[in-house]
Amino acid sequence: MEHGEKNVRVVQSVQRAFDLLERIAVQPEGAKLSELADGAGLNRSTAHNLLASLEALGYIAQDRKGAAYRLTGKVNRLQRLDAEAERALRLRLRPVLQAVSQASGESTFLGLVSGMDYLCVDAVLSNKPLHLAVRPGERKPLVVEALGHALLATDPELAETVRGDDPDAWNLHAREIVEAAKLGFALDLDSQNAGISCVAVAVTLRSAIAVAGPTSRLPKARLIKIGEKIRQELDAVRPANQEWL
Structure with a gap:
């Protein structure tokens, strides 16, 4: 017609x-x-x-x-946050990225759900000679890394969609995602990139903060402490009696 x-x-x-x-x-x-x-x-x-x-x-x-x-929720995941909402979230979370990066000495970044991926939209890089150089604009599959696992563990509908889209990849990482749901944060202990470890905490269903760096500086116990620090800093700036967005 x-x-x-x-x-x-x-x-x-x-x-x-x-x-x-x-x-x-x-x-x-x-x-x-x-x-x-x-x-x-x-x-x-x-x-x-x-x-x-x-x-x-x-x-x-x-x-x-x-x-x-x-x-x-699948309809909402077809697009990123609108520009004003994304900007407001980034401004609100920028002090968290800075505080956590300073406390940990490692690179800290914010990722948003974008389809079956997460998109890095802000980052504070470590000033140490050897560090993870993540940059805004980088995109990674949700099912592969700790930041994505934190989001998948928080949103069952998103998890179901990703599992249906790539069941083989899901099966490879299912245990890590289940563990993230139990702990309230996701860990990557030198499993995705040789020599790099990471901890990630979901902020909303569509956003999460991660800290990553050399495994030599980030054993499991330290990653857990950094995860707790992310939560503390989020609590300090969390809007009173309202949603993040």
């Missing part, structure tokens, strides 16, 4: 699927099949097939068969 002044061809099934997503999004408690079908002008069978596809892809969910459909 044709749509719009620019004569852009819109695939009808895609248009209908997004229409259903938008209708679910404006219902805080979700919406049932009959309500969605009637509102979109679709027969129940067509609406059910579209909804089943969206559910299989992980964008919507039902608590039980016949219950209302609701959005999952």
